[in-house]
Amino acid sequence: MAESANEGSLPRLPHLSDATLRDSAHMGGVEFGPKDATVIAELLVKTGIDLVEVGMVSGPGSKDADLVLATHEAIGPERSMTLVVVRDREQVKKALDEAERLGVRHIMYSIPTSEQHAKLKLGSPSAKFLNVLARSAISQAKERGFHVTFSGEDGARTPKERLVPYVTAGFEAGADRFRLAETVAYLSPWQMEEVISDLTAIDGSEIEIHSHNMLGMAVANSLAAVRAGAQWISATVGGIGERGGNAPLAELLTSLRVIHGDTRFDLTHLTELSRVALRGAGLGSAFQSGPTTPHAFAYELPGQLSNPEAYETLPAELVGNTRELRVRTRLTPALVKWALAGSGIDVDVEAFTAWLIERQERNGAPVLDQEAVRKAAIDFQAA
Numbered sequence: 001m002a003e004s005a006n007e008g009s010l011p012r013l014p015h016l017s018d019a020t021l022r023d024s025a026h027m028g029g030v031e032f033g034p035k036d037a038t039v040i041a042e043l044l045v046k047t048g049i050d051l052v053e054v055g056m057v058s059g060p061g062s063k064d065a066d067l068v069l070a071t072h073e074a075i076g077p078e079r080s081m082t083l084v085v086v087r088d089r090e091q092v093k094k095a096l097d098e099a100e101r102l103g104v105r106h107i108m109y110s111i112p113t114s115e116q117h118a119k120l121k122l123g124s125p126s127a128k129f130l131n132v133l134a135r136s137a138i139s140q141a142k143e144r145g146f147h148v149t150f151s152g153e154d155g156a157r158t159p160k161e162r163l164v165p166y167v168t169a170g171f172e173a174g175a176d177r178f179r180l181a182e183t184v185a186y187l188s189p190w191q192m193e194e195v196i197s198d199l200t201a202i203d204g205s206e207i208e209i210h211s212h213n214m215l216g217m218a219v220a221n222s223l224a225a226v227r228a229g230a231q232w233i234s235a236t237v238g239g240i241g242e243r244g245g246n247a248p249l250a251e252l253l254t255s256l257r258v259i260h261g262d263t264r265f266d267l268t269h270l271t272e273l274s275r276v277a278l279r280g281a282g283l284g285s286a287f288q289s290g291p292t293t294p295h296a297f298a299y300e301l302p303g304q305l306s307n308p309e310a311y312e313t314l315p316a317e318l319v320g321n322t323r324e325l326r327v328r329t330r331l332t333p334a335l336v337k338w339a340l341a342g343s344g345i346d347v348d349v350e351a352f353t354a355w356l357i358e359r360q361e362r363n364g365a366p367v368l369d370q371e372a373v374r375k376a377a378i379d380f381q382a383a
Contacts, residue, residue, distance in 0.1 A: 013256070016049045016051075017208065018236060021067060029327060037074070041054070041074045041075045044075075045079060047270065048266055050079075051079060054067055054071040056110075057085070061098075077105045084099055085110050087121065088122075089133070099146070109134075109137055114154035117310060118130055138174055148175045150179070156183070167199055184212070184313050185211070185215040187217075187221060193224045193228040196225045196230050209225035209234065210247075211246065214314070222252060223260075235252045236248065242304075297323040300335065306338060324370065325339055325368070332353065337349050339370045340377060
C-alpha cells in the first residue's frame with residue numbers, strides 16, 4: 001500500500017471498494033442488469049477502485065447470479081466481491097455452494113452484531129451465539145479457499161464490550177478483513193475514530209468502514225476511520241444505497257485528492273460513472289443522497305417495512321418525509337401481505353403474488369408502491 005507524504009492526518013492512504021452493484025439491491029425499486037454491471041465495473045476499475053462488490057447470495061438459485069457473472073466477465077473474479085448472508089450453519093453451507101458455483105473468490109459475510117439486529121435476524125441476541133456462528137461461517141469459507149471479509153452489520157450501534165470480542169473471534173477463525181457497517185448512521189467522526197481505534201488494536205486486524213449517509217457524514221466518518229487506522233473504505237457511485245445512501249464515491253475521491261493529496265485515482269471517469277449508474281437505477285440526474293430524498297425511507301424488504309425502527313436513525317416524519325414501499329421484481333408474499341394490510345382487500349396472497357410477478361415481467365417491471373399493489377389486487381380479483 002502506498003504511504004502518503006502529503007495527506008496530513010491520514011496515517012496511510014486507504015484501499016477502496018465500491019458497493020454500487022450490491023447495496024443498490026437494498027434500495028427500494030432499484031435494480032441493475034448485467035449490461036449495467038459490465039459498464040459500471042469496468043469504469044470503477046479504470047478509476048482505480050480495488051474491489052467491486054456485486055450481488056448477494058443467501059442460498060441456491062441466487063437472483064443476482066447474472067449480475068455476478070457479468071461482473072466476473074468484465075473485470076475478473078479477483079477484482080470483485082460478493083456478499084454472503086449468514087443466518088445459521090446449514091444456510092451458510094448452501095450459500096457457499098452457490099458462491100462456488102458462480103466462481104466467487106472474495107466473499108463478504110453479512111452478520112448482524114447489534115442486539116437488536118441479531119435478535120431480529122438470527123433469532124437470538126446472545127453474544128456467545130453470535131461469536132460461535134461467525135467462527136463457524138468463517139472457518140467453512142476459509143476451508144474452501146475463499147478470501148473472507150466479515151461484517152458487523154449495525155456495528156456502529158454495537159457496544160464495545162460486544163463488538164471487540166466478536167471481531168477478535170473472527171480474526172482468530174482466519175478472516176482476512178473486518179468491515180464495520182454503519183448500517184444505521186449513528187456516529188460522529190470523532191466517535192468513529194474511537195470505535196475504529198478499538199478494532200485496529202486487535203492483533204492482525206485489517207479494518208474496512210462502510211458508512212451510510214442519513215446524517216450526511218458518511219465521507220467524514222470514512223476519513224475519520226482511516227485516520228484511526230482503517231485500511232479500507234467502502235463507497236458507492238452517487239451515494240446509491242438503502243435509506244439515505246452510502247459514502248458517495250465522487251465526494252470521497254475528491255476529498256482524498258483535495259484534502260490529502262491523493263492522486264492515485266483517475267477522476268475523469270466519475271461523471272460518466274454517475275450518469276450511467278443513476279440512469280441504470282432509474283433515479284435520474286437529480287438524485288441526491290440524504291434523508292430528504294424520495295428514496296431515503298423507501299423499502300422493498302418486508303422486515304424493513306415492519307421494523308423500520310431497526311433501520312432508521314430518525315423517523316421519516318421528522319424531516320417531513322414519508323415511508324413507502326418501492327419494488328420491481330423482488331416481490332414476495334410477505335411483502336404483498338404488508339402492502340395489503342388494512343386495505344380490506346381479501347385475496348389469496350400466494351396466488352396474487354405469483355400473478356403480480358408474472359405481470360411485472362410482462363410489463364417491463366415498473367416500480368410499484370403500496371397503492372399500485374392494492375390496485376393490482378383489485379385487478380386480480382376481477383380477473
